Amino acid sequence: MVRSTNSRRPATLASLAAELGVSRTTVSNAYNRPDQLSPELRKRVLDTARRLGYPGPDPVARSLRTRKAGAVGLLLTENLSYAFRDPAAVGFLEGLALACEDADHGLLLIPANPEHEDVASVHSAGVDGFVVYSVPDDDPHLAAVMERPVPTVICDQPSLPEIDRVGIDDGAAIKDLARHLIELGHRKIGVVCMRLARTRNDGPASPERQSRANFHVQRARLTALSEAFAEVGVDWEQVPVIERFDHTTESGGSAAARLMELDPEITAIICTSDILALGALTEVRRQGRRVPQDITITGFDGIDDAERVELTTVRQPVLEKGRAAGRLLLDASESTGKPREVLLDTQLLTGSTAGSPRSVEERWFGP
């Protein structure tokens, strides 16, 4: 493929204009405002461009001048590749991509290694705005985004002053789930949650660590759980909460095992994500316990796999979250002054992994 004909340096708008003996403006207009020049001249410009291997106006130079990049940046908490492993994240991405597509914008995935303090990737992203998805509130990348003078939408993050936000009511959602379990009779429960801070902690999470968690979503869910169970007299201090840094089914499995080891009497394991719950389910069954007869397992998210195994969980509209975030960012009719907030509905999915706990006698002596 021939990319330039006679010069070693690639053709530019200026060289093309020189070749044609017209002004740069005219060449620019040939591409951007066809009505500003005669059809004949325009054709001549375009033909010469082809002959010289001129690929059209340089996007970066254009961006500099027009002050728009035609792209939206996405910052997420995890290694970039992780986003593609978690079905909930993929759903969010899909929704965001849809919104971008509608607005004819690109979607720039920004590498933000959580281990690195290096925020250069945020500084070097040529975008018209950012979507920040579920990043710990003390992440330097988040701070770097906030410094950039472009609109930003946050999702699954605590409110920030003057920043648009989309999310769900995590607390209300998981309270529905908790009340369902309470109605079924569960009082001795265990919890498996995702990472609460940027530092690794695979094991029990003290109430203090829970309430200081940097991941808003996890903190909100745990707090709501404690409140819901407090209503029926459960002392949250006594409820074992196992934290896992990696968000995988393996993590869910090992956490469930740990939980049952810590307190064999628990009748339900509440997981703060479906992925963790699926792992817990597998582990519990591997140990020969039946679900829900011997133990109840619940998740959160409502991913496809969860539905497939009839997990009792909360469905949240992940795709809609992404789409809403994108729309908020790209919608020109903003500038209302006040930051906007979109809260989406969730739905309790009563599957077949939650049931009434059997009494202790039953558990020992069989039904």
Add this chain to the structure above:
Amino acid sequence: MVRSTNSRRPATLASLAAELGVSRTTVSNAYNRPDQLSPELRKRVLDTARRLGYPGPDPVARSLRTRKAGAVGLLLTENLSYAFRDPAAVGFLEGLALACEDADHGLLLIPANPEHEDVASVHSAGVDGFVVYSVPDDDPHLAAVMERPVPTVICDQPSLPEIDRVGIDDGAAIKDLARHLIELGHRKIGVVCMRLARTRNDGPASPERQSRANFHVQRARLTALSEAFAEVGVDWEQVPVIERFDHTTESGGSAAARLMELDPEITAIICTSDILALGALTEVRRQGRRVPQDITITGFDGIDDAERVELTTVRQPVLEKGRAAGRLLLDASESTGKPREVLLDTQLLTGSTAGSPRSVEERWFGP
């Protein structure tokens, strides 16, 4: 969050320099080459920057000057959001994202609506290179990419002169599968394939349409199938091939139904993707046929769900493909002159959805 202190126009490197009474170069150096100025002055620069709300050098302007964007563009054939529905595509994305992450580059998803002829999105992408994934060979977006004077890697596409490429040997891979079926005794088969051209055609695909397909991968697989079965005397003209535009399980199901309607005697349905095969599986069972006793179903890709249902299929290293494409693009040690090519291995996965066809009598009268 205060974004600029005293001026209405946002601060620039120049205004910062003026405020400080130093040259622009020095301010630039404060950010990019700390060793070029005294620590005290650097601190003064950075402090003043904070005070003025200067967010650091503008990424677009920097890109223009340095001629690098720190991002890789990805062009795919489908609506952007589609990429997130197909597990194989997600795997590819994950691999590519990994490679980008390693090189500290962003990954820009370029909206390329296949319906639109509009290639502006390609022209306005500020990237250092492109990865083109499974785009029909007559897609204008592909042509637009080729005109951009940046390195490009293609994947799951036919070779293009001077362009690096990564892929698998689709023909060899599916021939292995075909021979497996042939050994089992299948001679009357039907095929379900993905779209063969940019124009919608939900129905039978003539041999001519097959050989003229614009999607390289599909064409290669169909051609190889015809060759493999020709070796045992099967007349490909007689083999029904049902094409589906949308790549969904529903498509696979309806295509399988159509196939069985067209020729009730087929003993195997070969699908060119796992997604289609999963749909076919569901449909066939819905009709009360047992797999593999009554009919054999095969797929292609080796996605997780396929493994879960023990589909007989071909596993291809989707993640590795993405990673390889990214590495090829970002690897500085290029300029070898010759275009590079990476061909990855595939593996026949003999699951439980392929078996020996029963004789016609057995089929009519039971075993």
Add this chain to the structure above:
DNA sequence: TGCGGGAACCGTAACGGTTCAGTAAGTGTG
């Protein structure tokens, strides 16, 4: 006292476009 050499900083010229206020020629109108 003269001089080599590094540290610290600076001036200018790109980088490749877009934009806007013109200008000159052509067209229709009363």
Add this chain to the structure above:
DNA sequence: CACACTTACTGAACCGTTACGGTTCCCGCA
């Protein structure tokens, strides 16, 4: 025939930065 209006094109300013090749100053050393 003067006037307004349109069409087709141009010139210069500007977008915000970094690359390149200096200059200045100070210090150590013979």
